[in-house]
Structures are given as structure tokens and as C-alpha cells.
Amino acid sequence: MWREYVREVTPYTPGEQPGGADVIKLNTNENPYPPCSGVARALKEFDCEALRRYPDPAVSKLRGAIASYHNLDMGNVFVGVGSDDVIAMCYMTFFNSDKPILFPDITYSFYDVWADEFKVPFTVKALNDDFRINKSDYYVENGGVIIPNPNAPTGIAEPVEFFEDILNHNRDSIVIIDEAYVDFGASSCIELLSKYDNLIVVRTFSKSRSMAGSRIGYALASEEIITALHNVKYSYNSYTMDSVTIKLGVEAIKDEKYFRDNLDKVICTRNWTRDRLNELGFQVFDSSANFLFVKPSGISAKALFEKLKERNIYVRYFNKPRIDNYLRISIGTDSEMQALIEAIAEII
Amino acid sequence: MWREYVREVTPYTPGEQPGGADVIKLNTNENPYPPCSGVARALKEFDCEALRRYPDPAVSKLRGAIASYHNLDMGNVFVGVGSDDVIAMCYMTFFNSDKPILFPDITYSFYDVWADEFKVPFTVKALNDDFRINKSDYYVENGGVIIPNPNAPTGIAEPVEFFEDILNHNRDSIVIIDEAYVDFGASSCIELLSKYDNLIVVRTFSKSRSMAGSRIGYALASEEIITALHNVKYSYNSYTMDSVTIKLGVEAIKDEKYFRDNLDKVICTRNWTRDRLNELGFQVFDSSANFLFVKPSGISAKALFEKLKERNIYVRYFNKPRIDNYLRISIGTDSEMQALIEAIAEII
Numbered sequence: 001m002w003r004e005y006v007r008e009v010t011p012y013t014p015g016e017q018p019g020g021a022d023v024i025k026l027n028t029n030e031n032p033y034p035p036c037s038g039v040a041r042a043l044k045e046f047d048c049e050a051l052r053r054y055p056d057p058a059v060s061k062l063r064g065a066i067a068s069y070h071n072l073d074m075g076n077v078f079v080g081v082g083s084d085d086v087i088a089m090c091y092m093t094f095f096n097s098d099k100p101i102l103f104p105d106i107t108y109s110f111y112d113v114w115a116d117e118f119k120v121p122f123t124v125k126a127l128n129d130d131f132r133i134n135k136s137d138y139y140v141e142n143g144g145v146i147i148p149n150p151n152a153p154t155g156i157a158e159p160v161e162f163f164e165d166i167l168n169h170n171r172d173s174i175v176i177i178d179e180a181y182v183d184f185g186a187s188s189c190i191e192l193l194s195k196y197d198n199l200i201v202v203r204t205f206s207k208s209r210s211m212a213g214s215r216i217g218y219a220l221a222s223e224e225i226i227t228a229l230h231n232v233k234y235s236y237n238s239y240t241m242d243s244v245t246i247k248l249g250v251e252a253i254k255d256e257k258y259f260r261d262n263l264d265k266v267i268c269t270r271n272w273t274r275d276r277l278n279e280l281g282f283q284v285f286d287s288s289a290n291f292l293f294v295k296p297s298g299i300s301a302k303a304l305f306e307k308l309k310e311r312n313i314y315v316r317y318f319n320k321p322r323i324d325n326y327l328r329i330s331i332g333t334d335s336e337m338q339a340l341i342e343a344i345a346e347i348i
Numbered sequence: 349m350w351r352e353y354v355r356e357v358t359p360y361t362p363g364e365q366p367g368g369a370d371v372i373k374l375n376t377n378e379n380p381y382p383p384c385s386g387v388a389r390a391l392k393e394f395d396c397e398a399l400r401r402y403p404d405p406a407v408s409k410l411r412g413a414i415a416s417y418h419n420l421d422m423g424n425v426f427v428g429v430g431s432d433d434v435i436a437m438c439y440m441t442f443f444n445s446d447k448p449i450l451f452p453d454i455t456y457s458f459y460d461v462w463a464d465e466f467k468v469p470f471t472v473k474a475l476n477d478d479f480r481i482n483k484s485d486y487y488v489e490n491g492g493v494i495i496p497n498p499n500a501p502t503g504i505a506e507p508v509e510f511f512e513d514i515l516n517h518n519r520d521s522i523v524i525i526d527e528a529y530v531d532f533g534a535s536s537c538i539e540l541l542s543k544y545d546n547l548i549v550v551r552t553f554s555k556s557r558s559m560a561g562s563r564i565g566y567a568l569a570s571e572e573i574i575t576a577l578h579n580v581k582y583s584y585n586s587y588t589m590d591s592v593t594i595k596l597g598v599e600a601i602k603d604e605k606y607f608r609d610n611l612d613k614v615i616c617t618r619n620w621t622r623d624r625l626n627e628l629g630f631q632v633f634d635s636s637a638n639f640l641f642v643k644p645s646g647i648s649a650k651a652l653f654e655k656l657k658e659r660n661i662y663v664r665y666f667n668k669p670r671i672d673n674y675l676r677i678s679i680g681t682d683s684e685m686q687a688l689i690e691a692i693a694e695i696i
Binding site for chain 1 (some may be wrong): 353355357358363383394397400402429442522546562576580583585587588589
């Protein structure tokens with residue numbers, strides 16, 4: 001009889017994680033380059049005996065390092081086990097009205113999943129035909145707003161003024177700007193934090209810091225918002241970030257030169273790939289992320305996805321309305337992207 | 349106006365985490381000895397470049413290692429970020445009826461916190477005057493049962509037959525036995541898993557494996573239960589256990605000799621401490637955990653707690669009904685416990 005009360009969810013299947021040395025994996029927006037050398041050093045130097053102790057539940061060292069990096073106070077920083085954890089905590093903490101939260105119809109695939117999970121009503125707002133966000137869609141009464149900048153999987157960014165306008169129309173709601181990919185070429189809304197106490201900017205170490213394997217995400221916001229997040233988080237699970245990860249996270253943001261060089265390389269490879277795909281007749285959206293969103297030419301997205309997979313090249317195909325003839329291609333190394341372009345040229 | 353919809357919680361204050369080399373920290377049940385040497389080696393040998401990739405969302409290597417250790421299949425194992433995460437997932441997945449879940453009045457302090465968090469009704473069942481569980485309290489209709497064995501903070505264990513009897517009266521409910529401290533001298537209910545498809549046994553690496561800093565907990569249960577847990581977990585946050593922790597966890601259960609020796613040392617020190625406290629006139633409960641639950645003699649628990657703290661010795665005092673004249677003392681090294689006994693002898 002206990003089966004009657006098992007929570008019903010739509011089982012989510014995580015993206016393919018193919019193994020093997022000859023696989024070219026361009027399907028989950030991972031960074032093609034390793035974390036900075038300080039991370040490797042911190043791993044080697046970590047005092048294993050310290051693991052017998054609980055980690056600092058306040059994660060003060062990492063929050064302090066992130067705060068300094070952004071010229072904020074530690075009281076403006078909340079960290080979580082990846083930005084998925086951070087955003088889920090934001091839903092749980094702030095999206096408790098019976099008005100619907102708003103987000104784009106084409107966007108990060110977890111926004112509606114969390115809404116279902118936490119029983120938060122939501123309304124999706126359709127992107128334009130050119131996959132841009134209509135800011136006036138977000139002028140209506142709502143229980144909260146969440147928008148990624150740049151948006152995913154389109155990669156299209158909007159300027160800070162665009163989000164400031166949305167904030168000005170939403171002084172009564174929490175507005176979350178999900179900046180998972182912002183380092184690859186978009187402008188951050190962090191500068192708006194001092195003016196809007198209802199703004200939450202979410203970031204991750206998974207993409208631009210090459211640390212998807214470490215699960216570090218964070219939110220930047222007013223002290224009042226961060227305190228509310230901590231109250232909910234501590235009441236649920238006080239110790240979520242392990243001691244090794246805290247130390248690696250602190251090291252990961254110390255090496256600004258490596259970080260900038262890494263971003264430059266990815267952006268340069270992205271632009272090269274964009275040009276080649278344009279030459280092959282693909283429609284390629286202007287990307288501010290570490291991926292390209294493209295409409296293939298002379299072949300359906302699904303067929304190209306499958307033919308690439310046969311050659312051990314994995315890109316992302318979405319079997320969803322409006323975008324089922326597009327592919328999302330993560331930016332790998334130069335040689336990986338050359339192999340991709342050659343494979344596509346042969347296939348089409 | 350967004351403030352109206354902020355989730356209201358009772359802010360939880362994590363236990364004191366005093367720093368400093370001269371502190372004797374006996375307040376959070378941490379293991380006084382380091383993890384096995386394989387964990388340190390795995391840290392040093394970890395390939396940092398792998399961090400650019402997402403971890404395996406199925407955590408197959410660690411689940412496989414835990415399954416082998418317990419002679420079960422990987423499909424019988426769910427892992428989480430500490431046993432707090434595992435139990436919270438169990439609440440979310442299985443405690444969805446409107447009947448109250450049952451647990452002891454004196455027990456792990458998070459059970460009622462999660463019930464509030466997930467809006468699960470609950471009824472607490474009072475322990476006997478000698479702080480034992482009345483099994484017949486759990487014969488009534490309920491929405492689920494959760495009991496630690498040994499119980500905390502009493503340290504008192506019950507035999508497997510005791511829990512089998514509770515299971516036989518609860519074929520319609522999920523019954524969770526929280527075995528966080530079981531390795532220190534209690535009998536495990538794992539042997540009952542093959543007979544009861546509604547049983548969940550929860551374990552942690554934090555105590556007996558000396559890895560509180562790594563945040564590894566797990567549940568053992570029927571494949572049906574584990575699948576339900578995974579469905580909920582994946583719909584919430586697919587990637588929660590980081591790549592380093594997965595590797596360290598695999599190493600931590602390989603060294604059975606170190607594990608047994610570590611347990612023997614803690615148990616031996618516990619028994620020595622129990623005898624000394626008895627000699628000082630304290631009431632000491634029979635403990636199967638890595639802590640002692642004691643009623644001081646000649647001084648109130650609160651006064652002793654404070655006087656020990658002045659000497660940089662931290663034990664745990666609970667300002668709660670029924671147990672506000674007791675202290676929970678974690679088992680440290682021999683020299684730490686000698687220092688404790690000397691300090692207590694001087695104080696009283």
C-alpha cells in the first residue's frame with residue numbers, strides 16, 4: 001500500500017555520457033580545457049586527515065573568495081552543489097505565491113521540472129521567431145521570473161539594460177538571471193545588484209571554470225535574499241559542500257590569467273566553427289556561450305545528429321516543439337571542431 | 349511584496365565548529381582517526397583534468413563498490429550527499445500520505461525538521477523512562493516510520509528481531525532504519541532487506557569511515573524503492589556527487605582491516621571512558637555508537653557543558669525536554685578522553 005504514496009515524477013534521463021578515448025563529446029557544454037593548475041596543486045596538497053571533520057557549513061572560505069572576486073561581501077554570496085542546487089533552493093525559498101512564475105518557452109530544461117517538483121505554477125513566454133526574448137512578456141503580474149543570459153540552448157544574449165527594464169517592471173517579484181554561460185561573451189547583471197534587492201544572479205564553475213566534475217554553483221544577491229536562502233538550506237541539509245570541493249573552488253578563481261586565456265581560446269574556436277558552418281549553409285545563431293545553436297542545411301537535425309553519433313561525435317538534439325530541427329554543438333578543442341566540420345561536410 | 353512569499357522556516361543553527369589546535373572537539377561525533385590510506389592516495393593521484401567533465405550521474409562506481417561490500421546489487425543502492433540528503437530524498441519520495449509518520453521523541457534532530465520542510469504530518473512516540481523504544485508504539489496506522497539504530501543521542505541499540513517485529517506490523521508503510529552509528533556495535537537490519545520490500549536501511553561514511561568532510565551517505569533497499577528514489581533525485585538535481593568524492597568513496601571501503609581496527613580502537617576508548625565516568629558517579633547509558641550519553645553527578649549538565657567549554661573541551665548539551673540534564677560526549681582519542689576525565693574530576 002505504500003506504493004500509493006510514492007511521489008510521481010516524470011523520470012528525467014540525464015544526457016548521454018559516452019566514454020571511450022575516440023569519442024568527441026560536444027553534447028553537454030563542458031569546457032575542453034582543464035581547470036587552472038592551482039586546482040591540481042590543491043588536490044595533491046589536501047590534508048586527507050581533515051576529511052574526518054565535517055566541512056564548514058557556512059562555506060565561508062569559498063563564499064569569501066567569490067565575494068572578493070566580484071567586489072561584494074560574503075553576505076551577498078550563497079553557494080550550492082552546482083547551479084541546479086542553487087536555483088532549486090531559490091524556487092523553494094521564494095516561489096511560494098499562487099501566481100505563476102515566468103520563463104521563456106525555449107530555455108534551460110530544468111525550469112519547468114523544478115516548478116513541477118515544488119508545485120509552483122508557471123507560464124512560459126514564447127520567444128520571437130528569431131528566438132529572441134520579448135521583454136514586454138515579463139511586464140505582467142507574476143510569482144517570479146527566471147531567465148538565462150545568454151539563453152540556452154540558443155546562446156543568444158541580451159544587454160544589461162534589457163534586464164534592468166524587466167526588473168523595473170517587477171519590483172514585487174524575485175527576478176533570477178541565470179548567468180551559467182555569461183563569461184563566454186555576455187554582459188553580467190551583477191552591476192544591478194546594488195540597485196535591485198529583488199535580483200538574484202546565478203553562476204556556476206561548471207563551464208567557464210572547467211569544473212563540471214566539482215559541482216559548484218552560486219547566487220549573488222542582497223544580504224536579505226542570501227539570508228533567506230541560508231535559512232531554508234540549513235533547515236534541509238546543513239553540510240552539502242564537501243571539504244575538498246571547497247578548497248578546489250577557492251583555488252579555481254585565483255588564476256585570472258588562465259581563466260581569461262581559456263575563455264579567449266573557446267571564443268576563438270567558436271567563431272572559427274561558426275564561420276565554417278555558415279560556409280556549409282547552416283543557419284548559426286549569434287552565440288555568447290560555449291556552444292552554437294544551428295539549423296543544418298540539406299539534412300534534418302535528427303539525421304545529422306544520428307550520423308555524427310555513428311562517427312562517435314556527440315552533439316545535442318532536442319526532440320521538442322520549435323527546436324526539433326536545430327542542434328546544439330558545444331565548443332571543443334580546435335582539432336575536435338575541425339573533425340566535426342570535416343564529418344559534417346562529408347555527411348551533407 | 350516578494351517578501352510575503354519567502355518560505356518561513358525555523359532557522360537552524362549548525363553545531364559549534366570551534367577551531368584552534370588546543371580544542372578537544374567531542375560535540376559532533378566525528379571519528380578521531382583519519383580515513384584509510386587509500387583515500388589519501390586517491391586524492392594525490394586524482395587526474396585533475398577529469399574535473400572539466402560532469403560526474404557520472406548514476407554514481408555507478410561507488411554504488412557498485414557499496415553493493416559488493418554488502419553482497420547486494422547496484423540496483424539496491426542509492427547514494428546521496430551525506431545521509432541527510434538520502435533521508436530527505438526518502439521523505440520527498442515516500443512520505444506523501446496524509447497519515448502521520450512516526451519516530452521517537454528523543455532522536456536525531458532532523459526528522460521533525462524535514463517533516464516540517466516537506467509538510468509531512470508526524471507523531472512522536474515517547475521513549476520509556478530508561479530511554480528505550482517501545483516497539484508497540486509503532487503498531488498503529490501511519491504514513492511511514494523512521495528510527496535510528498542505535499538511537500541518537502542515547503546510543504542505545506535494539507536487536508534485529510525488534511525491528512523485524514516493527515516491520516511485520518508495518519507491511520503497508522515504508523520503514524527507514526537509520527544506521528548512521530551501527531558499525532560501532534549494533535546489529536544491522538540489512539539481512540532483512542531480502543524479506544521486506546518496504547524496508548530502507550540508511551548508512552553514512554561520516555562516522556565509522558572517518559569521512560564527514562566528504563558527504564557520502566547511502567540507502568539500501570529493494571530495486572523498486574531505489575528506482576523511485578532515483579526518479580525523484582534525477583528530476584531535482586542529476587549531478588550532486590562530485591567526481592573526487594566518488595573516487596574517494598570507492599577507496600574508503602576497500603580497506604577492511606583498517607576499518608575494523610579503527611572501530612576496535614573507538615570501542616575500546618568508549619568502554620574505558622564509560623568506566624571512568626561510572627567511577628565519577630555519572631549515569632552512563634549502554635552505548636553502541638561512537639558517543640556516550642550521560643547524566644552528570646553533582647553538577648547540572650548545562651553547568652558541566654559550560655565549564656568544559658571554558659577549558660576548550662566541547663561536548664554536546666541539548667536544551668530540550670527530558671534530556672536537558674544529559675550530555676552527549678563523542679569518543680575522541682585516548683589522550684583526549686583522558687583530558688576530559690581529568691577535567692571533569694577537577695570540575696565536580
